[in-house]
Amino acid sequence: MSQAFLPTREEAFVRLKDFVPRAGSAYAKSRNFDYGPTERKNVSVLSPYLRHRLIGEDEVVRAVLSKHRISAADKFVQEICWRTYWKGWLEQRPTVWSEYLSELSREKEKAEKYRDSAARYTAAVTGETGITAFDAWSKELVETGYIHNHARMWFASIWIFTLRLPWTLGADFFYRHLLDGDPASNTLSWRWVAGLHTRGKHYVARADNIRHYTDGRFDPSGELNEAPDPLDGPDNPPAVRLRPPMSVPPGEPVVLLVNEDDLTPERWPVNSEQVNGVMLLPADDSYPGLSEQVRAFRSQAIADAAGRAERFFSCPVVRLATAQPNEAVALCRAHSIEKLVTAHVAVGPARNTYDALVAGLAGSGIGAVEVRRDWDSAFWPHARAGFFKVKERMPETLERLGLM
Ligand SMILES: Cc1cc2nc3c(=O)[nH]c(=O)nc-3n(C[C@H](O)[C@H](O)[C@H](O)COP(=O)(O)OP(=O)(O)OC[C@H]3O[C@@H](n4cnc5c(N)ncnc54)[C@H](O)[C@@H]3O)c2cc1C
Structure with missing residues (x-):
């Protein structure tokens, strides 16, 4: 599948049809490998389409489950549910988005003031840090509007813990360049890597993991901070009630x-x-x-x-x-x-x-x-704390939605 993202619903279905045969155990085994921009057969590359609902989560899951048992396609369906989890979680904690924007504008002001941090920031977003893997992902993001999930995790971790740049500036860089740039998936994934979503649990990028899962394309041994502390920040705000779903009065134009x-x-x-x-x-x-x-x-x-x-x-x-x-x-x-x-x-x-x-x-x-879509109404109420609740309810929810 080519990387050129044609922005049509038809293209989403072309991609889906191509990917479905590999959405079962093949995906579970290989999804964490980032083989590079010209080799994306191990993932669906559907995110820009799902982001704008050119295709629905239900349509993707229905197609996958028509060819694979849930036991084989479990990993893939779970990934779709991660998107739903982040969306539902942010709906119930909308101030996390406004807080992100406020902190981002404070950090932008600071970055302009201090020459050292401005230089590190510029090197990171132009792919000139000297960390070969990081620089390649930075350029790939700007050129193609997409990078692999594992590369996003490594990139965010290196940005925060090795380059010691503010996480909000990194989330902003992603949001401005990703074709799937999403307020929920992006902001909350950056917070998760930093250790702000699940307090004290941060994601640490390690050279041996990068070497293995890039199939030897990169080896940043000795270049990464592999023993950082998580970032400190305020607790997650308490969840607010979801806006009640509304319905269209029958008969009215x-x-x-x-x-x-x-x-x-x-x-x-x-x-x-x-x-x-x-x-x-x-x-x-x-x-x-x-x-x-x-x-x-x-x-x-x-x-x-x-x-x-x-x-x-x-x-x-x-x-x-x-x-x-x-x-x-x-x-x-x-x-x-x-x-x-x-x-x-x-x-x-x-x-x-x-x-x-x-x-x-x-x-x-x-x-x-x-x-509101049935998919969102069915899953969002479970997205109040950790992902576990969404995962636990996944089979019964999919059944209720008539998807399995
Ligand atoms: C720091 C960081 C920032 C991210 N920013 C975004 C973003 O702005 N928009 C976005 O859609 N995803 C984001 N993700 C999640 C994930 O990286 C992408 O959804 C995925 O890489 C898209 O590629 P794909 O369609 O080939 O995924 P596949 O592996 O084929 O997965 C199928 C679909 O499931 C969803 N999905 C998969 N993994 C995740 C995940 N970890 N979190 C949420 N949804 C997921 C996506 O909709 C994806 O299209 C981010 C992850 C990280 C670590």
Whole structure:
């Protein structure tokens, strides 16, 4: 499978079909190997598609379980559930995202002030640290928008414990360049590596592990801090209640408001006969410094969703130029519609944009409903503490969802 990430739903299914035969025991045995950017057969490389829901977790799991028993595909399905766990966990602790943003801006100011840390930061993001493995991953990330999971773990660990750079600057570097850049998976994985998610348990990158799992491509012996202490920080905030799922009043005509977090409106839990219009928000650019590659992937993925919506719903489909409420209000008025429906907007930049838009609807007489996918409703309540609860409930939840 080539690394060129075409931002379409069709491409997601091409990748899925190619990967399914290897999603069982082959994946369990080989998934931790990073064989390099031209050899990714041992993983699915589906993350940019899952991130924007060009394909659903349920669709991927259904395809995999139609060819493998759960006992063989357990590892792969668990990895999909890690994504769900991080999403659900951040939904229930949204201040972790705002705290990340505040700490990031403090660290950016500091990095600008101190020449030594600015030089170390620049070397890290340009791949000039002198640690060959780290430098290769840094360049691969910027060039391709993707690096392997194990490389992400090693990279984050070296960033924090060997280069002694602030974790927030590393998470920001990833978020700006990863095509799958996700507020939950990215921020919380960095916190996990640092030892801030599970207090005192940090991830330490070791040279022999890197040598083995890169199949000898890299050997940073003697270059890494292999005995660091975890970072210290405040305890995780207590979990808040999940927003209750809403449903669309039956029979009432609605306009769908689509944002980049969920680009398959044809699969939302909404009766398509009620849909009288579809509006697509532009790619969210409220997070500063997103790479051109990430911006292009997102805006082309939105164009792909617009094309599908046009074919699926027989109604006007509009790509909004801005996330300002006036365009949305005008379209609703033109079609005498009082209800906007969107799929759950996750904590992160898209949530802030959506909340501002909904606040701007006040006084217009137009209401907003947020529907939630069955997958999220089934798993998120278990994502309050560690991953274990999600893993424990995985078989019964998959059964309840009709996936096995
Ligand atoms: C520091 C760090 C930052 C990360 N940042 C992101 C991010 O911004 N966005 C993102 O989607 N993933 C992130 N991950 C998780 C993981 O690295 C990627 O999801 C995975 O590498 C994607 O490649 P793949 O699709 O081939 O994965 P596969 O191994 O084929 O797994 C299938 C799917 O399961 C999910 N998944 C797999 N592993 C994980 C994991 N550890 N955590 C969460 N979901 C997982 C992904 O959706 C992935 O597409 C991060 C991990 C680390 C350690």
